[in-house]
Amino acid sequence: MSIPCRTRDVGHSQRASERWFPVTHTVCDCDALGRALAVTHRLAPPITCKLLRRGFHDTYLLSARESRYVARVYRAERSGSAIAYELGLLVHLAGRGVSVSAPLPDVDGEVVRILDAPEGPRRVALFTYARGRALVWNRDESALAGSLLAAIHRESNDYVCRHARSALDVHQLIDAPLAALQPFLGVHSADLDELVRVAHILRTALAARVGTLEWGACHGDFNGGNMHIAEDHSLTAFDFDFCGPGWRAYDFVGAWRWAAWSEPGVWQAFLEGYRAVKPIADTDLTAVPLLDGVSRLRSLGLVAGNAPHRGSLPVLGRKLQRQLNFLRSWERDYLAAPDATRGSAS
């Protein structure tokens, strides 16, 4: 019997596709990555590089003699133009003095390079390291986060990019997640019926408001885990992997959600911090509870869409039920008070 399996010491003249079983994703060797980036970015030895996490993409912590960096190896299917939009936005923001973890140009002036992985070309970017620890949603740090978000929004108003990046619109936030979830729910399931019904509520409510909402570049995942606060209280935002043109109110969802679990005044402090830098209309703020529900549906869809890489188990079973329960409680709260502003938007 012949099993199509060859060991790795086959001749190097063969193409990769003939040398290995087909793979959908790989994890790069951290030492090899460190060596490669040390050359392309002229980093001073000694270099150490370690894998931080396998997420949607793979993230590495790189230490050189004097500085630390974060390297992200994008998944093969993330398009070059989507990455160019993200990195361009970060370069633009850093140029305006906004505190973000920004991509560093290499010796050729490029901020992204292509790495020839077994599953196909993957893009790599090296970012400045965001010092400090994760944000805690207390009043002080919430105000800082509000100001930082406002700076990101204000300074990106004139960001122009010739690369297309999918907008955070109804399609991406509602329709695509629903489509990604369907294979996991079965055609005739009560869960699917419920999701379709909630999605309809979200879509209708959003359609009635979109004309009035501020639109522009968004972070897309502005939560406490994507900001680091240093000892001198300087705050740095990172992980713009979900960024794109969208409703600015969508970026308020993280603070809104956390404020519900934190000490009183956190939401108010966030708004004050924001408004100290840039105005935001009450019509935008009254849309935040709605976008909170949208964001929950989207999170579910992202997990479902990630199943080919992460496995379907995280989507199925109790996690799905827990997420559905979040959506149910959102619906209950939202229908009871669709314009809830926690007394703070006026």
Add this chain to the structure above:
Amino acid sequence: MMRGAEAIVFPVVASIVHPDAVAALVRRAYDVGTVTDCRLVERGLNDTYVLTTSTAKYVARLYRAGWRSQADIAYELELLLHLAANQISVSAPIAAHDGMLTLAVAAPEGVRELALFTYAAGTPLRWMPEHAYPAGRLLSAIHEATQNFRSRHARSSYDLENLVDIPLISMERFLDDRPADLAFLRQFCATLRAIADETLGDAFEWGPCHGDFGANNVHVCGRGVLTVFDFDFCGPGWRMFDLVIFSWGAASRNHRGVWESFLKGYSEIRPIRDSHVAALPLFQALRHLWGLGLRARNATQQGSASLSPAYLDYRIAWFKAWEAQQGRTGPWSDATTTVQSGC
């Protein structure tokens, strides 16, 4: 530009093999009917796929390259065949056409072994007495049936070197910037080893263990038919060690009677001494230490974020609390069960 001089393609340490390739291999190498669907269900230390064929469902596991030795895997699969032959409901390995239980898959990072298993029907165990009781019986039956299990393949065991010494060595480089914690961990390991040396040994029965006997590795089908799977952490060890995972699950869910039902089920097949149950905190501490080492040893493939400062704070605090409590009460002098929560 990113290519190293020595490789045509960038060197990698882990991969996810395409489900279609797994399906194609299984179709050719096994007699399982026509494969109609194959999907990745879990990406863990190993990767797990569920295959649906014209005749049944199967589970394919792709072992990580360079993680388990051939002997480790052979021990695991022999153990499963032994259990299946003893009427224990396990997800059992299936032989390929050529009689082999594993196939070598050439992945970019190196050779990975593939094994095909029967599918454990049902849904994960739930933390209630009605499920805990048969789960206790199941684990006890596994232990009972493996009393005389012998494999000619060596499998690394849960001895104190693997539970204490190696985890400490693996952890050292992750505590470079936490000298106080490193010093504490060294002292803690010495203390733990001294207690274990004195307490364990012949007084506690030794034999094959499942290694990860919790709710996620047992499926319940219909009215109380339980099937256990994922023996990837199996190996010779103190049998009490195998009760640790369940004790945590029972304690953290705050469901009355779960732990008691589990113990009742267990002791119906194999009597269990109160003094041994009272030693559970020792095995819990050993298991946490071993788990820490596991995270450290897998950081290159899985990421070091699993050893984040917050996690290290949490685990070190757990060890300190453990030490304070054991120091106060003295180990295992009384027969009451203390189940410490926190996994």
